[in-house]
Amino acid sequence: MEGRISAARARAALRRLPVWAPPVALALFLGVRHLGRPLLWRDELASWSAARRSAGQLWGLLDHVDAVSGAYYFLLHGWIQLFSGSAVGLRLPSVLATAATAGLTALVGRQIFGARAGLWAGILFAFVPTVLRYAQEARSYALADTAVLFATWQLVLLLDRKGPRPRGRTAWAWAGYGATLVLVGLLHLVGLSVLAAHAWLLVTRRRDAWRGFAVAVALAVLALSPLMLFGQDQSDRQLGWVPRPGLTAVPGMLHDLTASWPVTAALLLLAAVGAARRPGLVYLPVPLLPVFVVWIGSQGAHSFWVQRYLLFVVPLWTVLAGAGAERLPWSRWTAPASVLLVGALAFTSLRSESQPFAHTDTDWHAGAAVIADGYRAGDAIVPERGPGAPYMTDLGISYYLPPTIHPRDLFVSVPAVARDDLLASECARPASCLHDAPRIWVVGYGHTLSPLTGLPRAQQSALTAYYRLTEIRYVNNLTLGLLTRKS
Template sequence: MPPTLSSAPDASERRPEQPRHRRGLDALHRVPRPVRSVWLWPVLATLVVGLYHVTVPVMWHDELATLSVVRRPAGDIVDMIRHVDAVHGTYYLFLHFWISVFGESPLAMRLPSVLAMAGAAGCTALAGRRMFDARAGLVAGLVFAMLPTVARYGQEARSYGFVVFAAAAALVLLLRALERPTALRWLAYAAALCCSGYLHLVSLVYLAPHAVGVALAWWRDRRNWRLPAGFVGAVLAAVAAAYPLVHLSGKQAARQIGWIGRPVFGDLWNIWPQILGGTSVTVAVLTVAVLAVGSKRPGSVLLGWCLVLIPVGALWVASTHGSVSYFMPKYMFFVLPGVSVLAGAGLALVRLRATLAGLAVIGLLALPDQRVLHGTLSHAKYVYPVPVTWFDPLDYRAAARLVAAGYHPGDAAAFGQNQWQLWWGVDIGVRYYLPEDVVLRDVFAGQSGQQRDDLWPTMTPDPKAALGTTPPPRIWLVAKDGGQDPFGTLPPAYAKALQERYKLDHVKTVSGMSVSLLVRR
């Protein structure tokens, strides 16, 4: 008999009558197999919430960073990740080839993340079935689909949806290897670990709870050394394969995430609404997850809570005592499958009507957060439901509409930013939303990010020379903030160069930005 995480009722035991809350499930056996697959409905539900209003949220500066990279030739992307952002390099290369086929519209940019989250929902359901039963797996997948975070980051052109998918797939493959520890199954598990590492190294902290799962299975059959040996071999193989990324990312960490503040003790529980995407839905999901302790599979319950709590605790310790902080909610989304499996197991213990009612309550509680996170400027709410107060969301799309409405052929542009503000991506964001027939030369453009093997460009070192002897008749000064004094958004030398030759015709503001028309004197 293959090792399991906990004992289960003997299938040979026959009861004269099924419990009433299980009778409805027997009818499912008369439904065609594809329709009653535990993974199908969670996948479809996640696709629905992921595709709903997928183009409505304005691209924000993290997605614009993705756009600035994936437009480059593959060789230039490799050159860049040797200097910066190696942790996202695999995703950049994938999306580079993706947009070469499907284009770079918001739908095309975000669709891979939608599909990845849908895959994660299916894997969550399969993990729940293996750890508990089919009903728990189905409910777990549906809970996962309802989480506001799943929709929010399923609609973002970044790697986080892929990270969740890789983590959920690794859990399923681990459970399969524990059932029958063959070399092929351990190899598949190692491949999932390697994918997780190359998508986001921080996610590999889930190896700690996986080790607990291996220990639980081995404890039931301590003569089976293939379990710990296979796990250790798979981990070593994955770490060895990911070593080049480990080496690069270690050198780049201070630059990339040095701005993240160190957590305090209270953040150990304050971060959960940010991970799940709302306060009310977090309380509901964690409450039903606690009910899972009543399951007859204590080993699976223990593994589930380890999948949820150990990674967050480990990152808190590493962030409070290490040189940089990793305590960011979007770095911990790989715990979502574990949370969902526990919630599914808890809801599966009650009568079928109560299970359906519990799912309905979770869906209703998640609905207000879903509405917020599908909004126009929702992608700037990166720690929702905690408000972001240190900047106003930048509405690049609205700014582009103002420019397009007043555009004349021959107009140029200047983007109000200094050398340390280029990461806001004002230039690339506005250009992304401009119609194709609106062509604006950036009068202060220096080296491009591609030329520098970096994320962002530079500004010209000589602003007066950049304007030339015959400057353009009109310049659109588009800036982050700057409604009161648009010239103040530029470094003094650049502002002076414009003021000497141009006067302000008018200025309009949108969220986080100003759009000013300058006319030559």
């Protein structure tokens, strides 16, 4: 008898649990687990390079590159002053933001489809492998997702309010929504494509609220216009590598948004079940419209068709999938079973997202360890930067070297910080920059017979004229060589 009472009390306590709590707890658990295990990749190294500069140096950087990431860089700059620049420290804001997004997904789902549907939506979001991938990345995408979902939740609450409301309070509510839109743009301008989905919610839920919506959007765009102009000036460097998508790119994006075909198929199936009834069918364009807006916008001078730029679509998608789970026959049992099935389908991908080479196949840690083990005072380093310096080999090795070891970057004429850039300038005449270094560590990108292979010819000539290769080591995607001066 006592056992039955205890079980009944436990069930009652679970029913009183806020709908957002389980998704938040799950996202936090998955995000914090093995947070420091994946090696930092190029974009995370750029975040670290920017965040550790002074406020003045950071302003100088944003005047030349990455202005659209400026808000995130300043946030991370303050964060590492309080915590640390370790991989865990750099990535923790993204984990916390992802947990908040999971909770907001549940709240949006509850507001539109009911409490249980919201619960399933938040849990499904936390199970998506790409969500974990960007929860464990020191970039702004997870934070932008949070801002998008918070704006969506604010809008749905505004549209669903019943009865008269004091005009002043309504104006403040719309001002809060507009302020969140500004935050979306500051964290990632592509996130503003969610306005297409918000306009659809306005049309289908409360058309007479269009004045407040229009004013909030107009003021947000006006506030963001300087950033948009800066971003436009820097767009060639920021987006020149992104190809223009064709129609066949859309199915590929559906996979890329989850990084798992089984998870994609399961979420599409649940979303189809959710859309089989009128409320779900009305909601269906919400996760689709931002994708089509970005696809259309990518047909112009610059393409924005990058999976991580559209990550905010995933929670909008799982809101409908959560509704589908709750609309399955015998949903008391089949809804949680379907959500757990998605978790099982995602299990292998979730594990792989937290492996050391989940973000990059370059073992900066092992390469730095080789140099640290053999380092002598006065040693210099020559990292292969590649055409246009895309490899960031200098940052990768520098990040993982012990703080007491600082080999001089031999061919750097103007450091990146002095240039207000992420990239350093190299000597036009390498032979004049050798400075009688007794030993030089050369770090080549990829595996080659000689670590000098990828260096510019002038650097190769200067090094081979005065130095000989005495040691060569290989680690994942790096070739390291030790050069000693010829007698």
